Amino acid sequence: MSQAAPTFQRRHFIGGSDARIIMGKDEKALVRLWKEKRGESAPVDLSRELIVQLGLVTEDLNRRWYESSSGYRIAQVQRHVVHRTIPWMAATLDGVIKETGAVFEAKFMLPWSFSEVAAAEKHMAQLQHNMLVANTKTSVLSIITGGGNWVELTIEADPIYQTVLIAAEKAFWQAVKTGETPALFDCEPPKPRIQAVRVVDMNASNSWAEFAGLFRDTQQAHTDHERAKSELKGLMPEDAKEAMGHGIRAKRSKSGAISFDRVEMEAAHASVQ
Secondary structure (H helix, E strand, O other), X not given: OOOOOOHHHHOOOEOHHHHHXXXXXXXXXXXXXXXXXXXXXXXXXXXXXHHHHHHHHOHHHHHHHHHHHHOOOEEXXXXXEEOOOOOOXXXXXOEEEOOOOOEEEEEEEOHHHOOHHHHHHHOHHHHHHHHHHHOOOEEEEEEEEOOOOEEEEEEEOOHHHHHHHHHHHHHHHHHHHHOOOOOOOOOOOOOOOOOOOOOOOOOOOHHHHHHHHHHHHHHXXXXXXXXXXXXXXXXXXXXXXXXXXXXXXEEEOOOOOEEEEEOOXXXXXHXXX
């Protein structure tokens, strides 16, 4: 989480935190950012936002904890970097990992709303933006939670999403220059590929116990169900568009895929007479 750059500087570039708004779904936040970039309104005062301030005060601890846990060193702390060919695209980096060249991003998150996938998706636009600006293919998301846990996530550059990101930021920047109100780009972030590194004991979870029991009780039925579908597909004549009988209807799509649904026995009998 980067300390905000001075207002007069932030007006003249799109940063990583801006990318999250531009690629987000909050139209009011997008318009507010647009007005800030045009100098028509002051930036939002975050001095009374406790989560933001916790992120700022734990940033140094986050770096030191990552270094002691990983054995790597972080350099270029709070360095302002501009994209090599796009002058309005920039970032104030939390750091760069010396040994790997990966962009380092420190975050503080609340424990009851935390999951690794949700965290990666929430910060995906900022991470992909910062990787573009820093000209690197890897980023590390280092998270301290309010529950006293530390989580490290490695996020790779996604060329397809980055292409869309550049297009969205370019459209937004054009709106800043022309005065035309920007529109949401509405692009879903890519599903993060997170390396599994933990073994977790779920015996204390009542929900896990409930669905584990359901899984055990229905496993054989599921196996029988999948076998029945396979056998029924084999029995269906190749030139048949539909096949029906004994309460089951099979339909063949134009692509050749066969799907099944249940029908009332009387209706099925009447339809084939």
